Amino acid sequence: MMQFIRSNVGKALVFLIIPAFILWMVLEIGMEVMGGAGARAGALGSVNGSAITVQAYNDAYNAMMQQAQQQGTEITPETERAIREQAWDQLVAEILLRQELSRRRIRVTDQEILWAARNLPQPDLAQQEIFLTNGQFDLQKYRAFLGSARATPEIFAQLEQYYRESLPRQKLINQLSAGRFLSDAELWRAFQDRSETVTVDYVALPLEKLAPTAPTVTQAEIRRYYDEHRDDFDRPQGARLKVAYLPLTITEADRAGTIRQAQELRQELAGGADFAEVARRESDDTGSAQQGGDLGTFGRGQMVPSFDSAAFALPVNEISQPVVSQFGVHLIQVQERTGEQVKARHILLSFEKDPQEVDRLEKQLEAVAANAERLGLRRASQGVQGITFRDSVELTSETAFLPGVGPAQEALNWAQQAQVDIAAGDGSNVSEVLESPQALYLVQLDEYYGAGKMTLAQATPRIRDRLIRDKRIEAAMGAANKILGQVRGGQSLEQVAQANGLAVQRTGPFSRVMGNPVFGQANAAIGVAFGTPVGQVGPVARTEAGLFLIRPYERTEADRAQFDAQKAAQRQQSAQAMQQELFMQWLRNARENAEIKDNREKLLNQSAAA
Structure with missing residues (x-):
């Protein structure tokens, strides 16, 4: 929870030279990542000719798995697969980084290491109680420790290794970010985005009601969409689902x-x-x-x-x-x-729904689930008060999030198990009632799939659903604007909602950057929520989650005096964030241009055959 309580800037890092992304040093992978030529026997793969050894891969995987267990993470088959991919990606990144440091001839001298060791303590050491005075890091205590008998040769060896690895990385970051400067106006805008919040009343406008006729989609349109969005079909593991949910809207x-x-x-x-x-x-x-x-x-x-x-x-x-x-x-x-x-x-x-009301909603969804076994989730949901139905929702291991529901890893875990049970003839394609902080919900499994590039045939159902949805939204916009016109004509949002068989709900507070479980993040609904005067209804907001009428209920403004008092710290934190983003952009580009060979699946198949 700490990462959410603290603002999006996060904890202030004590020293600029220690970027947050150096996880590699913690895992102590070091030079064992590269095992020589890419053709080396037994190598799992290679990056621009540099081999990734089995030992390095296993070390990275085991370290990540141990860390996940220590953090109390539930180790499911999906979790294991995600950690294996993360271990592979990390090793690829380490090799790309070493190759770039070599290409740029970035080195560090012994004098630079000595200076850093005396003045820029490793972050974990800086948090040790023996180096704190009144809760703050005390450089003199740290230097006294380095000069004492307690600083053993083993400690100095570890520090030297740390700085030999981290200082070249920081030099690369400095080169990537050279000439970049954040103005006061940019800092103020970022501060506003983080600190200003809004609570809104909203009406969700159901597409099926506003545009009841399903649009037609041709095979030519599907082919054109596939050709224009090929990168979108390089997918992680996931599922395509139907979703029906009842929001756990927090009332006053x-x-x-x-x-x-x-x-x-x-x-x-x-x-x-x-x-x-x-x-x-x-x-x-x-x-x-x-x-x-x-x-x-x-x-x-x-x-x-x-x-x-x-x-x-x-x-x-x-x-x-x-x-x-x-x-x-x-x-x-x-x-x-x-x-x-x-x-x-x-x-x-945390704000929570009244338990008795939650029990009532759960019983309501249980009745829907029972009917869905015979009728399907769409038909079982029709006419049920307060329920929202969404068709062809994609849920992946990278983004286990459902619009209106929020975090939905539970649904993905269920879908994975349901696929196995159905194949064995002992399962249902409709889930039991699932729960997130934002909603109670049901899902119906359309398909569970593995990672890889989808063919046109595999992608066709998704593309058809997407194009139907886009066309339906276009058709529904006319009806949505007519409903908005009723508000503009003098009726209240509540009156208009009731006349159209809809409900006014409330969500928030949320900031511009934290997103919202109903609307999502960085979309038209967020713009309407912050751009419309309190008490007035803004234009129809079109999002991936659907169409909405939004009326801001309450808004908090950024405190200029608070910003001025912490501007220096904000500049330092923002500069660090910018440096990290520039590094990640470089890493993405380097990976796209690299020759990467991944032999994991081939070796696993050979092992299984043996």
């Missing part, structure tokens, strides 16, 4: 109930209860809850605005009143404050 009554719960916990703490124990028991921030709610030390602007304001105004050791953010309700205790840094802990209560 639900929000008030969560605030009351937070107030009760605050009274418990005021009565002498141990904060850490209550956090472990009650907090929905699973990451910090295990540490008794501890958030560590952070500076201004690293948390979302409401949390940030409360943390820097709260007296030390006092328990805050309930603080509302887009993540729920927080109880905050500041343990230390030094200048612009705060050490704090918190308890987070």
Whole structure:
């Protein structure tokens, strides 16, 4: 949860020279990645003639698997496949990087390593308690350690290896980002995108109702689309599904109930209860809850605005009143404050639907699931109040996300198992009721597929569904604008929705960059939500999730004074983000232009045959 509580900028990195993407050093792959010529016997593959050895691949895979297990990740067959692909991609990237460093003749001297070791500590060392003073890294303590007997030859050897690997990478990044500068206007806009939020009322406009006649699609149109979008059909593992869902829309009554719960916990703490124990028991921030709610030390602007304001105004050791953010309700205790840094802990209560209402919705979906066994999910969903049906939804291992539902790895896991059960003659193509933080939902399996390039025949059902949807949206836009015209004519959004058999729902708060479980991210709906005055209905928003009428309910504005106070830190963090993006862009380009041979499947088949 910590990555969501903190703003999108994330934690402030202490030193620019240590980019966040150097996972390779943690896994200690080193030069074992390259085993010589690409034709070397037993090599899993090669990159521009440099072999990837079986040993290096196994080391990377095992390290990633161990890390996933330590983090409590459920190890499913899908997880294992994803980790294997990640291990392969990492080894390819390591070789490309080494080749580029060689091509550019980027080296480091012993003097540069000595200077970095004294002045730029490895990030994990910088967080060690023995090097902190009032919660902040103390360079003098670190240098004293390097000069003491506790700094063994083994430690110096590890530090030398670290800097010999990281410093050339930083030199490459510096070359890639040379001449790039972020203006104050760009920083302000980025700050607004992160910190400004909006809560909206909306009406989802069902395409089947607005354009009931299914458009026709010719084979020529399908062929043309396939030829023009060939890259779109290089797919990861995934499934094509029908989806029916009931949103778990948080009402004002639900929000008030969560605030009351937070107030009760605050009274418990005021009565002498141990904060850490209550956090472990009650907090929905699973990451910090295990540490008794501890958030560590952070500076201004690293948390979302409401949390940030409360943390820097709260007296030390006092328990805050309930603080509302887009993540729920927080109880905050500041343990230390030094200048612009705060050490704090918190308890987070997420906004949740009333349990009795959730039970009612679940029973409603169970009845739909029973009918779907005979009728199919589309027909079983028709006429059911509040339910939204979506056809031909793609769900992949890379983007396990469903519009209106949110994270949907559970659905992908079910689809994978359903395929096996159906093939064995003992399964259903309709799921049980599944749940995400945003919705209760059902899925019907149309197809589960492996990774690879789709042929035209394989892609045809998806292309046909896509073209039908695009044409249907075009046809529905006329009817949607007529409904909007009723609002423009003086009727309220509620009146218009009721007259058309629809419902007004509420979602948010959300920022421009965090996306929304109903609308998605970076699309017309987000633009309408932020571009329309509060209380007014904007133009029809066309998104991948469908058509919407949107009326902003509440909006928070960015604090210019807060931005000015942390502009220097923002510039440093934004520069780091820009450097990382430039590096990733270079890596994508290098990979596209490289000659990469992947023999994994061939070797696995030979092993299976043997």
